[in-house]
Amino acid sequence: MEGPFHPLFVHFPIALYLLGVGLVLIHLWRSRPDFEQSAYRLFLLSWGAAIVSALVGLVDKGQLAFDDPRQGAMNNHITTAIAFIVLNGLLIYTRFRWPDALTSRRWQYLGLMLAGLALIVITGRQGGDLVYGLQIGIR
Numbered sequence: 001m002e003g004p005f006h007p008l009f010v011h012f013p014i015a016l017y018l019l020g021v022g023l024v025l026i027h028l029w030r031s032r033p034d035f036e037q038s039a040y041r042l043f044l045l046s047w048g049a050a051i052v053s054a055l056v057g058l059v060d061k062g063q064l065a066f067d068d069p070r071q072g073a074m075n076n077h078i079t080t081a082i083a084f085i086v087l088n089g090l091l092i093y094t095r096f097r098w099p100d101a102l103t104s105r106r107w108q109y110l111g112l113m114l115a116g117l118a119l120i121v122i123t124g125r126q127g128g129d130l131v132y133g134l135q136i137g138i139r
């Protein structure tokens, strides 16, 4: 089988995270603790899926020559992806350490969640630019 394989995985962390954010927002609106509990699990799954995507992405990156001028854009994508993994990890830790974080530490929790949202959107956008703009994985 021939790569790239990263595109097979990247949709999972994005979709899981967006669903988690949606459930948190519904909980804030309609007070649904079961939705908030599910959101926590979705953030965890998104974190795991992002790690797998990143590892597979590193393998795909190996196909790019060391002196390829597109390495700069690639590194920006990696930086944003790692920042997302770190922030989502902090969000999960906050919820694990303080199960009522959405009440007791509301702004810390929502701040982390929204920063993670911004980062995953930027990561996905950069990834799209790598493929459809710079044709990485195509030529």
Ligand code: HEM
Pocket (backbone or CB within 6 Å): 004, 005, 006, 007, 010, 011, 013, 014, 050, 051, 053, 054, 055, 057, 058, 059, 060, 061, 077, 078, 081, 082, 120, 123, 124, 125, 126, 127, 128, 130, 131, 136, 137
């Ligand atoms: C160390 C981390 C990462 C590396 C080295 C990496 C590398 C790459 C590479 C090489 C591509 C071009 C397609 C290919 O050849 O596979 C790409 C595209 C992409 N990446 Fe990443 N990536 C990383 C993390 C992530 C993460 C965590 C996400 C999502 C949360 C992500 C989302 C995307 C998307 C959406 C594309 C466009 C795929 C397409 O439209 O076909 N990347 N990335």
